[in-house]
Amino acid sequence: MSRVLFFPHPPRHDYFVRLLTEFRDAGWQIGVVAPFESRRAFQAITKELSFFPTPNFAAPNEVDWDPDVRRKTIETIKQAERVSGLPVSRVILTGERDIGRRFSQQNYHWPRNALERYAGRSEENLESVIIRIFHFARTLQDEFAPDAVVSGLIAEPLKLATYMYGRVRGIPFAMNRLSKIHDNRFYWTTGLQMLNDDAAELCETYLVDRREASPQAKDLINAFRDTPKTVQYISENWRNLASSWRTAHTDFVSMTKARLAYTLKRRTGVTPKPPIAHLLHFYRSEYLRWRQRHLYLSLEAAELAKTQYVYLALHKEPELALNHLAPEFHDQLGFIRLLSRALPFGWKLLVREHRFNIGRRSGDYYRSVTSLPSVRLLSPLDSQFKYIKNAGLVVTDNGSTGWEALMLRRPVVVTTRSFYSSCGLTPCLAAPAALMDFVGNPTAQVDPNEDKEHDRKLANMIDAEWETTESIDTNSSGQIEALVRFLARETKKKSYA
Numbered sequence: 001m002s003r004v005l006f007f008p009h010p011p012r013h014d015y016f017v018r019l020l021t022e023f024r025d026a027g028w029q030i031g032v033v034a035p036f037e038s039r040r041a042f043q044a045i046t047k048e049l050s051f052f053p054t055p056n057f058a059a060p061n062e063v064d065w066d067p068d069v070r071r072k073t074i075e076t077i078k079q080a081e082r083v084s085g086l087p088v089s090r091v092i093l094t095g096e097r098d099i100g101r102r103f104s105q106q107n108y109h110w111p112r113n114a115l116e117r118y119a120g121r122s123e124e125n126l127e128s129v130i131i132r133i134f135h136f137a138r139t140l141q142d143e144f145a146p147d148a149v150v151s152g153l154i155a156e157p158l159k160l161a162t163y164m165y166g167r168v169r170g171i172p173f174a175m176n177r178l179s180k181i182h183d184n185r186f187y188w189t190t191g192l193q194m195l196n197d198d199a200a201e202l203c204e205t206y207l208v209d210r211r212e213a214s215p216q217a218k219d220l221i222n223a224f225r226d227t228p229k230t231v232q233y234i235s236e237n238w239r240n241l242a243s244s245w246r247t248a249h250t251d252f253v254s255m256t257k258a259r260l261a262y263t264l265k266r267r268t269g270v271t272p273k274p275p276i277a278h279l280l281h282f283y284r285s286e287y288l289r290w291r292q293r294h295l296y297l298s299l300e301a302a303e304l305a306k307t308q309y310v311y312l313a314l315h316k317e318p319e320l321a322l323n324h325l326a327p328e329f330h331d332q333l334g335f336i337r338l339l340s341r342a343l344p345f346g347w348k349l350l351v352r353e354h355r356f357n358i359g360r361r362s363g364d365y366y367r368s369v370t371s372l373p374s375v376r377l378l379s380p381l382d383s384q385f386k387y388i389k390n391a392g393l394v395v396t397d398n399g400s401t402g403w404e405a406l407m408l409r410r411p412v413v414v415t416t417r418s419f420y421s422s423c424g425l426t427p428c429l430a431a432p433a434a435l436m437d438f439v440g441n442p443t444a445q446v447d448p449n450e451d452k453e454h455d456r457k458l459a460n461m462i463d464a465e466w467e468t469t470e471s472i473d474t475n476s477s478g479q480i481e482a483l484v485r486f487l488a489r490e491t492k493k494k495s496y497a
Contacts (some may be wrong), residue, residue: 003029005144007159008038009152012176016470019176020045022480031144033158036269037258050144053269056134056160057099058118063135064128073135080134080164086192088130091164093323093330095157099129100323106361107333108317108360109284111277115270127176138162140171148487149173153194155324163192172490174483178472180231180400180419181462185207185469188486193325200422203464207424213459220462221455224407231400249280251275285359295366296353296379304390309348309376310339310439311391313384313401316356326397326416333368339395340372342439350387352378393439402426406458409451411438423461425454457490 004023009016014247020042023030030039030046036053039233043051055061063069081087092100098116121125137158141149154163154175163173172190179185179196187196255275262272299307314332315321329335339349351369352359372378378387384401385408388394394405400420405412412426421428470482 001360002027002172003031003144003146005031005033005140005149005162007149007151007162008032008034008042012148012152013041015176017042017045018482019479028478030365031140031146033140035272036267037261037272051138052144055132056115056268056270057129057132057136057485058115058271059268060128061132061135063131069135070131073131073138076138076165076168077130077134080168084164084167086160086164089131089169090324090327091133091157091160092126093327094155094160094320096318096323099126099157103330104317107331107365108357109281109288109362110318110360110471111274111281113271113277115276131155133161134165137165141165142170145285146171150176150483152176153320154192154312155194155320160324161456170491171431172487174487174490179465179469180403181465182469184472185232185466185471186472186485190490195417195419198468199419199461199464202468203422203461206460206464207422207457210456211460211463214463216466217459217462218455221407221458228404228408230404248279252279270295287359288361289359290359292359292363293368295370296381297376298379298382299350299376299387300385301390304386307390308346308392309347309350309390310343310393310395311350311352311387311405312336312339312395313352313399314354314357315397315399316354317360321398329397329415333365335397336369336375337372339439340375343374344439345390347374348390349375350377350378351383352382352387353380355380395439406454409454420461422464423457425457 003447006016006020020032024045029050031050031052032042032046033052034042034054039053042183050304063073077088091279093103094100096104098108098113099119101110101116101120104110108300115129118127140162148164149166151159152175153174154160154173159173166173175189175194176186177196179187187198189195191197252275255273255278258272259275261267269270277375312335317332322332322477336349343349349372366377369375384405388401388405388410389408390412391405394401394410394412396402396412396418397415402412402414402418403420406420406423406425414421414426414428417428418426420426470479
């Protein structure tokens with residue numbers, strides 16, 4: 001192996017710069033795919049000829065002008081669908097901020113951009129965008145000929161198209177993901193679900209062998225029950241993404257500069273974010289935050305202890321946990337309706353909004369939620385743990401709420417495979433009818449594991465995650481060797497062609 005194609009992952013920029021530097025020092029050829037304005041961040045690592053600016057997919061290019069290129073690209077799309085087992089509609093859904101906006105425009109407000117306007121104008125325009133995306137993905141891999149593609153995630157249109165075509169060419173797409181169980185640890189995966197498959201396999205082995213849990217795992221469980229806390233990187237994301245008047249206006253200035261440079265220098269490639277649209281979005285959000293503040297309930301633990309309820313924590317939107325990992329449950333309002341129809345007599349459905357959705361929803365959305373029988377809308381600023389501790393059942397698609405509920409010994413049902421599924425404590429009910437049957441009689445369906453057995457399974461999952469992850473310590477080295485070994489094993493284990 002000697003060539004790697006890299007898609008930046010801004011939340012972990014520093015880590016990936018260290019990794020790419022190690023690749024460079026080992027003599028690898030590095031190709032970076034990113035918007036033009038990101039070039040400076042990587043110019044010390046990769047040669048200029050190996051930087052591939054992301055095109056403006058709303059603008060015509062050779063695939064539109066040359067019938068033979070267009071025909072070949074359409075054949076590529078169909079082949080990629082067959083080999084990967086994914087329909088192109090999944091690529092559209094991962095782009096719900098722009099090309100897939102029609103999937104989600106009724107669920108939340110989002111700043112409009114040129115690509116969203118172009119793709120939403122007609123089915124023909126949307127089809128053209130998809131063809132351009134796949135043409136670029138194919139050109140990248142055919143001409144640069146990487147041994148592997150590397151990124152932090154896959155749930156974006158160009159990345160998913162690259163993954164799909166990579167399956168045709170036999171090129172693995174390696175993703176570096178942070179653990180949701182242990183702070184400051186990561187793993188590599190080539191799986192479409194971006195889960196730690198090694199941990200799942202090892203945990204299942206531990207369960208079969210009835211392995212005794214380590215003292216460290218037991219201590220982690222006890223510490224969480226004593227003082228529950230959200231996993232570190234999720235908490236950091238909350239802090240980093242939280243908007244304020246100052247950050248909104250600082251971002252506005254930065255976006256304006258980028259837009260002017262793009263226009264005055266007549267640059268090509270993806271259009272910078274529209275500054276005015278983002279600033280107006282901030283003020284609309286602030287107004288809605290104030291206008292809708294009375295819609296959320298905040299319930300005390302004593303009242304919760306006397307209530308029979310199912311607990312559902314909503315994801316922020318847009319969110320890869322929905323548009324990539326659980327597309328069947330992408331419509332969270334529809335999921336709430338489904339659960340509402342499945343409630344047994346006397347039970348409530350407590351729905352906790354996500355803090356990042358504050359100010360993004362319309363009043364009609366919330367009225368649709370609160371008008372449903374036995375449904376209560378909870379404040380996103382309340383601690384989730386008091387609601388989890390008193391819940392008769394916690395329902396989630398694949399969210400970390402399920403893990404927190406297991407740690408607090410509450411019954412959990414998931415609708416898709418999650419990072420904690422292999423511990424054997426969460427029935428996975430993807431079929432809506434089965435979910436309604438389950439919620440209709442939760443106490444009869446949940447396996448009442450003894451506390452000791454429950455905790456042993458949890459601890460086995462914790463141990464397996466530790467054994468299959470690595471420290472993200474800034475002073476660590478040898479990452480390239482670990483990645484090469486991983487890719488060699490994955491290429492041998494999985495069929496990429």
